[in-house]
Amino acid sequence: MLHALLYEEDYFVSFLLVTVFLGGGAAWLSGRAIAQTWRPWWSIIGYMLILGLAVRFIHFALFSGTLLSPHFYAVDTAFVLLFASLGFRLTRRHQMERQYGFLRRTAPAVPRDAAP
Numbered sequence: 001m002l003h004a005l006l007y008e009e010d011y012f013v014s015f016l017l018v019t020v021f022l023g024g025g026a027a028w029l030s031g032r033a034i035a036q037t038w039r040p041w042w043s044i045i046g047y048m049l050i051l052g053l054a055v056r057f058i059h060f061a062l063f064s065g066t067l068l069s070p071h072f073y074a075v076d077t078a079f080v081l082l083f084a085s086l087g088f089r090l091t092r093r094h095q096m097e098r099q100y101g102f103l104r105r106t107a108p109a110v111p112r113d114a115a116p
Contacts, residue, residue: 023052028087031083035087035089038095049077
C-alpha cells in the first residue's frame with residue numbers, strides 16, 4: 001500500500017537510487033550552495049521544482065516510469081525539497097556559528113569566594 005504512494009516502478013531500489021540518492025544528493029548540494037551564497041531560504045523552492053522534473057525524467061528514461069504524473073512529481077519534489085532544506089539549514093547554521101560565534105559565548109564564571 002505504501003509503495004503505491006511513493007513509487008510506481010516494480011522495485012523499491014529504483015526509487016532509492018533515483019529519488020533518494022541521486023535527487024536527494026543533488027538537492028543537498030544545491031541547498032548548501034544556496035546557503036553558501038547567502039541567498040534566502042525560499043530561493044530553494046524554484047530550484048527544487050526544476051530538480052523534481054529532472055528526477056521524474058530519470059525515472060521515465062531509465063525505469064519506464066510515467067513522465068507526466070502529478071502525483072509522483074509531487075513525491076519526488078517533496079523528497080528533494082526535504083534534502084535541500086536540510087542541506088541549507090545545516091550550512092546556514094555553520095555559517096552563523098562561524099560569523100557570529102561571539103553571540104553564543106558566555107561570560108566567565110565568577111568564583112563564589114571572590115565576592116567582596
